[in-house]
Amino acid sequence: MPRFAAALSVCLLFTFAGSAVADDAPSRAGAIVKGKDEDAVADIMKTFNKALKVKCNFCHVREDGKFNYKKWTKHKRVALHMHTEYVAKLKNAEGGSINCNTCHQGRKTFLKKVAKGDE
Numbered sequence: 001m002p003r004f005a006a007a008l009s010v011c012l013l014f015t016f017a018g019s020a021v022a023d024d025a026p027s028r029a030g031a032i033v034k035g036k037d038e039d040a041v042a043d044i045m046k047t048f049n050k051a052l053k054v055k056c057n058f059c060h061v062r063e064d065g066k067f068n069y070k071k072w073t074k075h076k077r078v079a080l081h082m083h084t085e086y087v088a089k090l091k092n093a094e095g096g097s098i099n100c101n102t103c104h105q106g107r108k109t110f111l112k113k114v115a116k117g118d119e
């Protein structure tokens with residue numbers, strides 16, 4: 001097998017192994033939930049609800065009457081990005097870790113207020 005094809009098939013193997021979740025899963029899929037049991041995942045999800053003051057349906061959609069948590073939506077993608085790029089990488093002024101609520105404080109959005117000088 002030419003080296004390129006071999007490399008490609010290894011890549012594909014990893015891609016499929018990492019995204020058993022859904023065909024259109026982002027590359028960081030699983031960064032929040034992988035290796036955690038159901039209760040731990042539920043606890044994390046509740047912190048999202050609280051930090052943004054939303055319900056589960058802000059990020060997850062129902063199909064045939066029940067939630068399909070595996071399906072990727074716009075807000076679910078943004079949430080994963082916020083986790084991998086902000087929460088996992090940034091520190092507060094004291095060098096401590098941050099979470100969704102550090103910035104959101106019970107709001108989905110807040111930049112318009114900031115721009116208007118309201119906070």
Ligand code: HEC
Pocket residue numbers: 021028029030031032033034041042045046048049052054055056057058059060069070075076077079080
């Ligand atoms: C702000 C967006 C957001 C909210 C609100 C949210 N979730 Fe999630 N949820 C996510 C993201 C992002 C993932 C994928 C995490 C990953 O890929 O590691 C996820 C994954 C999950 C999963 C695992 C799915 C899988 O692939 O196995 C479950 C179960 C779940 N959420 C349940 C809930 C429940 C129940 C609530 C409400 C209490 C909730 N979520 C609220 C963003 C959200």
Ligand code: HEC
Pocket residue numbers: 048052075076078079080082083086087090098099100101102103104108109110111112
């Ligand atoms: C370092 C600050 C910061 C952290 C930490 C942070 N966010 Fe955000 N987030 C923002 C900013 C800024 C916006 C844009 C707000 C606006 O448009 O007013 C935003 C927007 C969002 C949106 C889009 C809301 C919409 O209606 O368009 C989602 C969803 C979201 N964040 C989820 C999360 C989740 C879940 C976490 C924790 C894993 C998190 N964020 C952590 C700063 C942060």
